[in-house]
Amino acid sequence: MVLYRPDQLVSLRNLRSWALLAFGAGAVNAGALLACQRFVSHVTGTVTRIGVDAGQLLALEYFLILFCFIAGAGAAVLLARRGEAVHTPRYARPLLLVSAILVGVALLGQAGALGPFGGTVESARDFVFLGVLSFAMGMQNAAVAVSTAMAVRTTHMTGPATDIGIALALLASGTRAERSEARRSIVLRVTKLFAFISGGAAMVPLCARFGFAAFVVPAVTCALATMWTYASAPATAADGVSRA
Template sequence: MLNLCSPERTVRRNLHLACALTVVAGILNSVGFVAVARYTSHMTGIVASMADAIALGLPDLVAVGALALTAFVLGAVACALVFNWGRVRGLRSRYANILLLEGMGMLLFGLLAERLQDAHRSVVVVGVLCFTMGLQNALITRIGEWPVRTTHITGMVTDIGVEIGKALYRSPADAADPVVGEPRRIAALAGLVALFFLGGMAGALGYLWLGFEVVVPVAAVLLLIAHRPLVRDLREAWLRRRPRRPSGRGPRSAR
């Protein structure tokens, strides 16, 4: 768990990080729905609801949808900026910086959101959670050759169906390019779908029990995952800036 943000990426490491982020997405998505009746990871539904709201003459719903869509895009933009800033400088924390940003944001949100007035709560919750979804959705985009998004499961369910179809198909014995299913891919994607579901249950039940403070443990987990490469980069930066002591006594004066 503590090596998930290493810059040396492997299929297994990406899968484990995707698992952690999928649980987080499920929790935050359910918190948003139970708190303000908005699924903050579902951009397809949000865009569709904006179109419906325009047709029905409901400008307030159009504005909320536009806020959600804009915040999600800005989260992805922030992920790209922060990640590439670290990559260009050769930082080991290029992945961890994203989780640091998300973790600190969730920590502040969890501690302060209950103080929001009802009139502002929906706007803030939708904006913050959609930004967070866009941020982490852009972090892990592939597991090996598999495209994956940790904040929604439509693509993953589609790929599961495709892989099941490939596994059921029987290629002719003399086929030059036989169709071969990937059971490991089915298992991995099904596991991510299940984790999103379990995260959703945990988020809904946790919000009913604790309110917005349910995201504080989520923030703590993200910061725990991110801390090792961050600490290493900070230590190396401190060592580079520390003045070096003279190694010798210098030349002796002539008598």
């Protein structure tokens, strides 16, 4: 099921896709925060809230958000495995579904089905909104992770930040091969980190002006990344690290 070797991950072709996907995830996370002051791809925070609110009904609602993320990850793998042939762009399926979900959120939000934009979590539809976004982020994260042998994650930054620290240490003390790998790691992780931040920053003025309709932006970035990296997957073998 793996499409990309480690030396292919930082090709210009793929690096721009990881950046777009991280940008979109940052935008979705920020959009959820601005809509109802909750994150959707920050699983650590969600699990912490379950612990803090243990014994209360609110804990079950946060558990729903966690379950949706896990369910989205599982759904991505199931969709990807439905490929008819080795070179079928299977991973395009879950990622295009992510785009469709985000467009759906934008349309439903603009139609008033998700309530007013802004404020805090106050009703069941707020948790439905968060659950749907969490499902989409779980799906995106899993599709990218499985296709890259678990090397690339695009919806959270704890791992990339840790990897940057490890790579910096290897640059200072590692062997020649380790330093080469560390440089690739830093390029990939720093790109994702800044893209995620940029996505969050972009959503502030977009949400202020367009409300729920701003979720169209991460839908578009996800679709573009899918076309570049997954809709023509057979070509990636020739798109190696020499272009990094």
